[in-house]
Amino acid sequence: xxxxxxxxxxxxxxxxxxxxxxxxxxxxxxxxxxxxxxxxxxxxxxxxxxxxxxxxxxxxxxxxxxxxxxxxxxxxxxxxxxxxxxxxxxxxxxxxxxxxxxxxxxxxxxxxxxxxxxxxxxxxxxxxxxxxxxxxxxxxxxxxxxxxxxxxxxxxxxxxxxxxxxxxxxxxxxxxxxxxxxxxxxxxxxxxxxxxxxxxxxxxxxxxxxxxxxx
Amino acid sequence: xxxxxxxxxxxxxxxxxxxxxxxxxxxxxxxxxxxxxxxxxxxxxxxxxxxxxxxxxxxxxxxxxxxxxxxxxxxxxxxxxxxxxxxxxxxxxxxxxxxxxxxxxxxxxxxxxxxxxxxxxxxxxxxxxxxxxxxxxxxxxxxxxxxxxxxxxxxxxxxxxxxxxxxxxxxxxxxxxxxxxxxxxxxxxxxxxxxxxxxxxxxxxxxxxxxxxxx
DNA sequence: CCAGGCCTCATTGTATACAGAAGAGGCCCG
DNA sequence: CGGGCCTCTTCTGTATACAATGAGGCCTGG
Numbered sequence: 001x002x003x004x005x006x007x008x009x010x011x012x013x014x015x016x017x018x019x020x021x022x023x024x025x026x027x028x029x030x031x032x033x034x035x036x037x038x039x040x041x042x043x044x045x046x047x048x049x050x051x052x053x054x055x056x057x058x059x060x061x062x063x064x065x066x067x068x069x070x071x072x073x074x075x076x077x078x079x080x081x082x083x084x085x086x087x088x089x090x091x092x093x094x095x096x097x098x099x100x101x102x103x104x105x106x107x108x109x110x111x112x113x114x115x116x117x118x119x120x121x122x123x124x125x126x127x128x129x130x131x132x133x134x135x136x137x138x139x140x141x142x143x144x145x146x147x148x149x150x151x152x153x154x155x156x157x158x159x160x161x162x163x164x165x166x167x168x169x170x171x172x173x174x175x176x177x178x179x180x181x182x183x184x185x186x187x188x189x190x191x192x193x194x195x196x197x198x199x200x201x202x203x204x205x206x207x208x209x210x211x212x213x214x215x
Numbered sequence: 216x217x218x219x220x221x222x223x224x225x226x227x228x229x230x231x232x233x234x235x236x237x238x239x240x241x242x243x244x245x246x247x248x249x250x251x252x253x254x255x256x257x258x259x260x261x262x263x264x265x266x267x268x269x270x271x272x273x274x275x276x277x278x279x280x281x282x283x284x285x286x287x288x289x290x291x292x293x294x295x296x297x298x299x300x301x302x303x304x305x306x307x308x309x310x311x312x313x314x315x316x317x318x319x320x321x322x323x324x325x326x327x328x329x330x331x332x333x334x335x336x337x338x339x340x341x342x343x344x345x346x347x348x349x350x351x352x353x354x355x356x357x358x359x360x361x362x363x364x365x366x367x368x369x370x371x372x373x374x375x376x377x378x379x380x381x382x383x384x385x386x387x388x389x390x391x392x393x394x395x396x397x398x399x400x401x402x403x404x405x406x407x408x409x410x411x412x413x414x415x416x417x418x419x420x421x422x423x424x425x426x427x428x429x430x
Numbered sequence: 431c432c433a434g435g436c437c438t439c440a441t442t443g444t445a446t447a448c449a450g451a452a453g454a455g456g457c458c459c460g
Numbered sequence: 461c462g463g464g465c466c467t468c469t470t471c472t473g474t475a476t477a478c479a480a481t482g483a484g485g486c487c488t489g490g
Contacts, residue, residue, distance in 0.1 A: 003474070028442070038475045040255070043443095044262060051266040053357065061483070062441075075352040082301035082355075086293065137290040139365075140297075142268065143358055150354075217443065243472070253445045258473095276453070276471075 004041035008048050011035075015054050015065055016153045022067040026055060052149055070206065073154055077199045080147045081192060087144060088187040091134035092179045099130050104176045110169035114162045120169070121155075127172065134179070158202045171197060219256035223263050226250075230269050230280055231368045237282040241270060267364055285421065288369055292414045295362045296407060302359060303402040306349035307394045314345050319391045325384035329377050335384070336370075342387065349394070373417045386412060 011031070014020045032042040046063055049055045058064045066072075091100075106123055113119040128148065132141045160168070171194035178186035226246070229235045247257040261278055264270045273279045321338055328334040343363065347356045375383070386409035393401035 027440095029440095039442095040474055040476090043259070044473095047259060047262050048266070051263070053354070072354075075354050078301065078305065078352055079298075079354045079358060082297045083294075083358075086297035090293065137293055139268070139287075139290050139294045139362075143294060143298075143361075146358075147354075219443080242470095244470095254472095255444055255446090259443095 002041065003037040004044040007031075007035050007037050007042050007045035011045055011049060012052070012054065012149070015049070016149070016156070018153070018156050020065050022065050024065040025058070026063045026065065028062075052146055054149065054153075068153065068157070070203070073202060073206075074199070076147065076150050076154070077195060080151070081195050083140065083144050083147060084195060085188040085191045087131050087135050087137075087140055088175055088179065088191040089184040090137065090140070091131045092182050092184040092187040094136060095130075095134040095179050095182070097180060099134070100176055100180045103127055103130060104173065104180055107169055107173040107176055110172075111166060114165045114169070117160065117165065120165055124172065127176070131179075154202060158205050160201065164201050167197065168194070217256065218252040219259040222246075222250050222252050222257050222260035226260055226264060227267070227269060227364070230264070231364070231371070233368070233371055235280050237280050239280040240273070241278045241280065243277075267361055269364065269368075283368065283372070285418070288417060288421075289414070291362065291365050291369070292410060295366070296410050298355065298359050298362060299410060300403040300406045302346050302350050302352075302355055303390055303394065303406040304399040305352065305355070306346045307397050307399040307402040309351060310345075310349040310394050310397070312395060314349070315391055315395045318342055318345060319388065319395055322384055322388040322391055325388075326381060329380045329384070332375065332380065335380055339387065342391070346394075369417060373420050375416065379416050382412065383409070 011020070011026070020026075026046065028039050028042060028046070031046075032039045035042065046055060050057070050063065054066055055063045056066045103123075103126070107127075110120060110123060113123070128144075132144065135141065171190065174190040175187055175194060178184075178190050226235070226241070235241075241261065243254050243257060243261070246261075247254045250257065261270060265272070265278065269281055270278045271281045318338075318341070322342075325335060325338060328338070343359075347359065350356065386405065389405040390402055390409060393399075393405050
């Protein structure tokens with residue numbers, strides 16, 4: 001594997017996992033030394049992170065990990081809604097029925113894995129992948145990939161509880177059923193509902209003060 | 216200005232203007248020599264072009280200018296519709312009324328500048344900028360920027376005729392009026408109509424065989 | 431004591447040298 | 461005569477050295 005890929009993945013994961021909190025200054029020489037690569041591949045990694053929006057240029061002086069504010073989360077969800085609704089709609093029209101029938105069964109049985117958040121997130125991830133494939137639209141997939149990267153960082157704040165996961169699985173189930181039925185409108189609306197509830201949950205968690213974030 | 220910016224802008228413009236047609240192999244040493252920069256900033260430029268989707272990695276051996284197919288145009292417009300409709304909708308809710316009142320007048324008088332395509336495109340560009348500002352959503356603006364870059368390349372194929380531009384100005388006028396009125400739904404639907412007609416015009420032009428593109 | 435300018439140093443931007451990998455071409459063997 | 465292997469070339473990926481820019485601090489003058 002290339003050194004620039006290692007640097008990119010490492011930094012991206014560390015940002016997503018809040019090991020590198022927002023506002024952290026990423027000096028080139030410092031990070032290159034820490035990650036054991038030279039400045040050239042590190043700069044490529046930072047360039048990619050900048051394109052992802054995970055880091056931002058700080059007025060001439062270096063790059064800093066981008067902030068996560070209530071406003072930025074709302075903005076992110078606005079874009080996410082636009083893209084995921086369209087993706088769900090297209091998937092309903094173009095899907096391989098068998099794929100989503102299997103996913104339907106999995107979501108029906110999802111209550112069994114609510115103890116293990118990661119198992120559930122993995123199921124959702126496979127669902128997202130199936131939707132991506134079904135849309136057959138690389139541009140859409142690419143745009144969604146970026147959005148989901150940001151979402152992963154926010155998830156660390158939300159700390160979904162089992163109750164929320166149970167509700168989420170029901171919401172997902174409806175989306176899957178709509179896609180299986182080829183009902184594009186329902187798929188879009190059900191996605192809208194799911195994202196609305198998901199955003200509400202994030203905002204609720206944050207207002208509860210379980211986490212400290214920048215205004 | 217930085218050398219990497221020069222390389223990026225030059226290459227991007229050349230790709231958009233079809234001076235570098237799809238399939239062109241961009242060797243690092245070759246392009247670096249041609250543009251008068253060293254390989255390091257050139258690589259950063261190529262990295263950005265790759266993030267934009269204007270170039271793609273060609274199985275290990277170098278980067279090539281990405282293809283423009285009928286399918287890719289349709290896919291692009293699917294994403295564009297999702298994003299622009301949402302942007303128009305948000306703009307209608309959050310706009311500075313005065314800004315769009317001025318734009319309304321300009322679009323009403325737009326038939327005067329249909330002789331000069333560039334003047335009209337400039338007006339549209341300012342309209343896009345006003346919408347971006349009104350949404351107040353950097354994520355959305357960023358996603359739209361990428362889409363519009365691809366659109367600029369496609370425009371070179373479409374060769375809008377005066378008749379199409381007249382119709383387009385009427386479509387834009389309705390969008391602007393909806394935004395002025397704060398009617399989010401109408402803004403979204405009018406945008407949908409405009410993009411539908413725009414896509415139809417592109418596809419019509421291409422089927423007419425005025426241009427040769429890859430399948 | 432405060433403000434403005436200069437100097438210094440750190441950090442980014444650029445160039446180039448080197449190494450490793452992958453493909454094309456030719457040669458040898460079957 | 462064809463196919464496979466080997467080699468050579470050329471490209472990308474990486475490291476490091478150098479240049480330029482901007483920020484921060486200190487000194488000096490008012």
